[in-house]
Amino acid sequence: MRFVSTATKHVRAGDSFDRTYRPHMEAVVDLADADGDGVLSRSEFIRLGAPAVSEEQSHRSFDQVDTDGDGSLTAQELVAAARDFYVSDDPEAVGNHLFGQL
Numbered sequence: 001m002r003f004v005s006t007a008t009k010h011v012r013a014g015d016s017f018d019r020t021y022r023p024h025m026e027a028v029v030d031l032a033d034a035d036g037d038g039v040l041s042r043s044e045f046i047r048l049g050a051p052a053v054s055e056e057q058s059h060r061s062f063d064q065v066d067t068d069g070d071g072s073l074t075a076q077e078l079v080a081a082a083r084d085f086y087v088s089d090d091p092e093a094v095g096n097h098l099f100g101q102l
């Protein structure tokens with residue numbers, strides 16, 4: 001429990017979470033960005049799919065994480081979803097659609 005409260009405090013503190021997570025998400029985008037435009041299209045994101053996640057769920061996740069609705073995912077949108085996953089108590093939080101629920 002102490003780990004969870006300490007980790008949550010770290011995630012909520014300033015921009016330290018973004019600084020820590022951004023390189024990870026940029027690497028994910030780089031690996032999956034087949035056309036090299038610097039963002040993930042829907043098809044690039046779907047190809048990333050986790051084995052336990054249906055293609056239908058991947059489409060729903062894409063729609064949730066694409067918060068500006070431009071049809072592509074940036075590293076920043078993925079970082080925001082990850083932050084949301086760790087700090088939000090809302091079961092419908094965007095990050096829960098990407099990573100599942102704790």
Ligand SMILES: [Ca+2]
Pocket residue numbers: 033034035036037038039040041044
């Ligand atoms: Ca791309």
Ligand SMILES: [Ca+2]
Pocket residue numbers: 065066067068069070071072073074077
């Ligand atoms: Ca977007």
